[in-house]
Amino acid sequence: MNNLSIKNKLYIGFGSIVAIILLLLILAYNNFSRLTDANNWDKHTMEVLIELDRVNNASLQIQVDTRGYILTGNETFIASERENAEQLKQHIAKAVQLTADNAQQNERLKRAQALLATWADVNIRRQIEKRRALGDTKGAADTLGQSSELKEAAAIVSAARELMDQAGEEERRLLAERSAKSVELHSSQNNLMIGGGIAVVVLSVLIAYALARAILGPLSNLTAALSRLGGGDESARIEVTSGDELGKVSEDFNKMAVQLQAATRRELDLTNDLRRKVDALLVTVSGAANGDLTGKITVTGEDAIGQLGEGLQRMFDNLRQLLNNVQKAGIQVTTSATEIAASAKQQEATGVEQAQTSVEVLSTTKEISSNTSQLLKTMEDATAVADFTTNATSEAQGNLRRMDQTMQNMVNATDSINAKLAALSEKASNINSVLTTITKVADQTNILSLNAAIEAEKAGEAGRGFSVVATEIRRLADQTSVSTWDIEQMLKEMQSAVSASVMGMDKFSEEIRRSVGEVRQVTDQLSGVMDQVQKLAPQFDAVLQGMQAQAVGAQQISETMMQLNDATQQTVESLKATSEAVHQLQYAAGDLQSSVSTFAVNA
Amino acid sequence: MKVLVFHIGPDRYGLPLRQVRRVLPLLELKGIPLAPDSVAGLMNLHGAPTPVIDLSRISGGSPSRQHFDTRIVVADYTAPDGKVHALGLMAERVQGVHDVSTQELAPSGVQAAPFLGQVAGDAKGMVQLVEVNDLLPADLRARLFPAEVEAG
Numbered sequence: 118m119n120n121l122s123i124k125n126k127l128y129i130g131f132g133s134i135v136a137i138i139l140l141l142l143i144l145a146y147n148n149f150s151r152l153t154d155a156n157n158w159d160k161h162t163m164e165v166l167i168e169l170d171r172v173n174n175a176s177l178q179i180q181v182d183t184r185g186y187i188l189t190g191n192e193t194f195i196a197s198e199r200e201n202a203e204q205l206k207q208h209i210a211k212a213v214q215l216t217a218d219n220a221q222q223n224e225r226l227k228r229a230q231a232l233l234a235t236w237a238d239v240n241i242r243r244q245i246e247k248r249r250a251l252g253d254t255k256g257a258a259d260t261l262g263q264s265s266e267l268k269e270a271a272a273i274v275s276a277a278r279e280l281m282d283q284a285g286e287e288e289r290r291l292l293a294e295r296s297a298k299s300v301e302l303h304s305s306q307n308n309l310m311i312g313g314g315i316a317v318v319v320l321s322v323l324i325a326y327a328l329a330r331a332i333l334g335p336l337s338n339l340t341a342a343l344s345r346l347g348g349g350d351e352s353a354r355i356e357v358t359s360g361d362e363l364g365k366v367s368e369d370f371n372k373m374a375v376q377l378q379a380a381t382r383r384e385l386d387l388t389n390d391l392r393r394k395v396d397a398l399l400v401t402v403s404g405a406a407n408g409d410l411t412g413k414i415t416v417t418g419e420d421a422i423g424q425l426g427e428g429l430q431r432m433f434d435n436l437r438q439l440l441n442n443v444q445k446a447g448i449q450v451t452t453s454a455t456e457i458a459a460s461a462k463q464q465e466a467t468g469v470e471q472a473q474t475s476v477e478v479l480s481t482t483k484e485i486s487s488n489t490s491q492l493l494k495t496m497e498d499a500t501a502v503a504d505f506t507t508n509a510t511s512e513a514q515g516n517l518r519r520m521d522q523t524m525q526n527m528v529n530a531t532d533s534i535n536a537k538l539a540a541l542s543e544k545a546s547n548i549n550s551v552l553t554t555i556t557k558v559a560d561q562t563n564i565l566s567l568n569a570a571i572e573a574e575k576a577g578e579a580g581r582g583f584s585v586v587a588t589e590i591r592r593l594a595d596q597t598s599v600s601t602w603d604i605e606q607m608l609k610e611m612q613s614a615v616s617a618s619v620m621g622m623d624k625f626s627e628e629i630r631r632s633v634g635e636v637r638q639v640t641d642q643l644s645g646v647m648d649q650v651q652k653l654a655p656q657f658d659a660v661l662q663g664m665q666a667q668a669v670g671a672q673q674i675s676e677t678m679m680q681l682n683d684a685t686q687q688t689v690e691s692l693k694a695t696s697e698a699v700h701q702l703q704y705a706a707g708d709l710q711s712s713v714s715t716f717a718v719n720a
Numbered sequence: 721m722k723v724l725v726f727h728i729g730p731d732r733y734g735l736p737l738r739q740v741r742r743v744l745p746l747l748e749l750k751g752i753p754l755a756p757d758s759v760a761g762l763m764n765l766h767g768a769p770t771p772v773i774d775l776s777r778i779s780g781g782s783p784s785r786q787h788f789d790t791r792i793v794v795a796d797y798t799a800p801d802g803k804v805h806a807l808g809l810m811a812e813r814v815q816g817v818h819d820v821s822t823q824e825l826a827p828s829g830v831q832a833a834p835f836l837g838q839v840a841g842d843a844k845g846m847v848q849l850v851e852v853n854d855l856l857p858a859d860l861r862a863r864l865f866p867a868e869v870e871a872g
Contacts, residue, residue: 560745560788567724567743567791570817574722574737591816 120360126331130324137320141313148306155299161215162292165222168212169285175205176233176274183241187248187267188258195245202237209233212284222284229280232273240270335363342370351378394422398429408716410437440716447710454703461696468689475685479678486671493664500657503650510647517640524633531626538619545612552605559597566591724793725818725847726811728779734820734840734847741794741806743814746786756860760784760810765794771864772808773855779833784810795852805865807852820847 121129179201185194209230216222244266251257261267338355345353353374355367394416401412410433416426569587573580723734724743749761749772758778763770772792776784784790791814797807825838828848834857837849856864 556788563789564743564745564791567814567816570722571724571737571740571742574817588817 122361123332123363126328126361130328134317134321134324137317141309141317144309144313145306148302148309152299152302152306155295155302158295159292159299162288162295165212165215165288166285166292168208168215169281169288171208172205172212172229172233172281173278175201175208176236176277179205179237179241180274183244186245187261190248190251190253190257198241198245202241205233205237206230216284219287222287225280225284225287229277229284232277232280236270236273236277240266240273244270331359332363335359335361335367339363339367339370342367346374346377351381391422394426398422398426401433402429405433405436410440411717440713444710444713447706447713450706451703451710454699454706458696458699458703461692461699465689465692465696468685468692472682472685472689475678475682479675479682482671482675482678486668486675489664489668489671493661493668496657496661496664500654500661503653503657507647507650507654510643510650514640514643514647517636517643521633521636521640524629524636528626528629528633531622531629535619535622535626538615538622542612542615542619545608545615548608549605549612552601552608555601556598556605559594559601562594563591563598566594721820721822722817723820723847723849725815726775726791726793727813727815728776728811729781732845732847733775733836733850734818735793735795735809735811735850735852737817739795739852741796744792744794744808746790746810747792755863758860759864760808763792763808765806765808768806770794770806770808772810774810775850776810776812778855784812787812789813789815797856798853799861799865803865807855807864809852809855818842818847820849825849 182194182198213226213230216226248261342353342355354371357364357367397416401414404412414426414430417423566587570584573584573587722737724740725732725734747763749763751761752759758773760772760774763772774784790812793809793811795807795809797805820840824840828839835851835854837851839846839848
């Protein structure tokens with residue numbers, strides 16, 4: 118039992134309690150269901166009795182109504198006769214249906230049902246018919262009262278009621294029997310509930326006690342040990358009595374207590390060591406606080422205090438270095454301050470000089486400004502000239518174009534002259550051929566005249582006259598020849614002249630063509646010149662603008678120089694202030710040196 | 721007497737008109753192969769073949785230049801046997817007919833060529849007469865007119 122875990126102990130305890138309760142509940146449930154059955158049977162019997170009462174009521178109602186009608190002859194009594202008959206039938210049918218489980222009762226009721234049906238449908242109807250037939254005759258009620266029908270009907274109803282009464286008795290007997298059984302069940306139920314409840318409570322208490330003993334015992338041991346440990350008693354231990362979780366906790370607690378004891382001892386050692394090291398550090402640090410930086414730190418090690426010691430050592434070293442440097446720097450600062458003071462004086466002088474120079478520059482700038490204005494005017498003139506040049510060039514270009522046209526015309530004219538000269542040359546050739554003919558004719562004539570002269574001579578005296586004629590003819594022929602020759606010469610001269618003319622004209626037209634080319638070249642060049650000149654105008658404008666900008670710039674320079682002058686004055690004043698500051702710096706450097714010398718830095 | 725004046729080189733010569741049949745312009749002549757240089761060719765005179773002598777050539781000069789007044793003069797050549805033949809003479813610068821008086825005629829005094837005769841002077845210079853019948857040397861005459869020798 119002791120070696121079970123707490124979980125299993127709890128499961129077993131509560132499990133047994135639940136099992137007992139479950140058993141009790143099953144028994145109670147069984148009893149309750151039997152009670153319910155008994156109740157149902159009671160209810161059923163009551164329903165059957167009620168239905169039988171209703172059947173009785175209905176039959177009595179029918180009887181009462183019928184007698185009323187028989188006595189009075191009033192139809193209103195039997196107005197609901199059929200309705201009542203139906204109710205009667207319904208109730209008896211229901212009673213039959215309800216008693217279907219009890220054969221004896223069922224048989225009785227079926228017989229009653231048959232009798233009642235006959236009564237209601239035959240006997241009653243017969244009485245009513247008879248009374249209606251009698252009408253309002255005197256003594257009708259008595260007649261009917263004495264009739265056999267009434268007696269018959271009464272007999273049937275009595276039989277039916279007898280049967281129903283029997284059935285009612287049987288039902289009541291059954292009811293009494295069932296009630297007794299029911300009471301018996303009630304009492305047994307009560308006994309079970311009381312007895313079972315007590316048993317459950319007792320068992321539960323027993324189990325709870327056992328569980329509490331098993332769990333709370335070790336727990337209280339543990340709590341007590343923990344209180345002792347909390348109170349500082351590190352030797353507190355727990356006796357391990359069980360093998361459950363609490364037993365394990367107790368074992369672990371014991372281990373923890375042992376470790377805690379060891380840890381406390383170690384901590385005490387460490388604290389003592391630390392205090393020793395800190396004391397050593399404090400000696401050196403308080404020496405340093407008094408200005409003695411020559412102390413050495415002896416504390417070393419990997420732990421925090423060791424690192425602190427090393428860090429302090431490094432810091433002292435650095436501080437020593439720093440103080441050395443500060444001393445050196447103090448000397449240097451003093452020297453530099455002296456130098457700065459000297460150069461500040463020099464700068465002051467330079468500033469004054471600079472101020473003078475700026476005044477000179479200012480006058481020069483003004484001069485430049487006036488020069489720029491003059492240049493501006495000149496540039497404007499130049500721009501005008503450039504415009505004029507542009508116009509003139511374009512005019513010249515137009516003239517050259519006209520000249521080119523004229524040259525072209527001249528070339529055309531030369532060509533036409535050449536054509537005419539060619540025609541002339543051809544004409545001269547024609548003349549030449551005519552002249553050849555004339556020469557030939559003259560030659561023939563000459564020969565003819567010679568022959569004529571010869572014939573005349575041969576004729577002697579008779580041919581004398583003819584001889585004269587022949588001579589004349591020959592002279593004419595000679596003259597013709599001479600003239601022809603002259604013409605020929607002239608013609609030749611003319612032809613050569615024409616040839617020369619043609620050549621001259623060719624040369625001339627060649628010249629003209631060359632001239633045309635040259636004129637075109639000149640035109641092109643002039644166009645180029647014009648382009649350049651036209652380009653020149655905007656450039657002049659640009660230069661003009663530049664000059665204007667320059668003038669403005671010069672003005673601005675002048676103003677800036679004024680400002681510079683002012684600035685220089687201020688600089689001079691600032692330099693004076695700087696001198697003052699440098700003097701103060703010198704004093705401060707002296708102070709620094711004296712302050713640093715209070716530190717002992719050399720071991 | 722009337723003479724037909726022509727030139728050989730720069731000098732003037734005259735043919736007596738009685739020996740001249742007619743004057744012709746310079747015709748196309750048919751060349752005669754292997755003939756002496758002084759024979760210019762053969763011409764057709766109204767159907768009869770007639771030899772033509774170059775006067776410039778036969779008198780030792782260069783051939784006649786073919787000027788417009790270079791003519792062919794058809795003359796009567798009387799052979800030593802008395803037969804008359806037509807003979808063409810190519811002459812330069814045939815200027816026309818001149819009248820030379822017989823009184824002015826004088827012997828030249830220089831015996832150079834057999835056909836050159838008397839000389840007469842006038843305003844333009846001197847004219848030397850040319851004797852047609854003495855123009856042809858014997859061998860040339862025998863070549864030009866052989867038929868008549870056989871016929872004679």
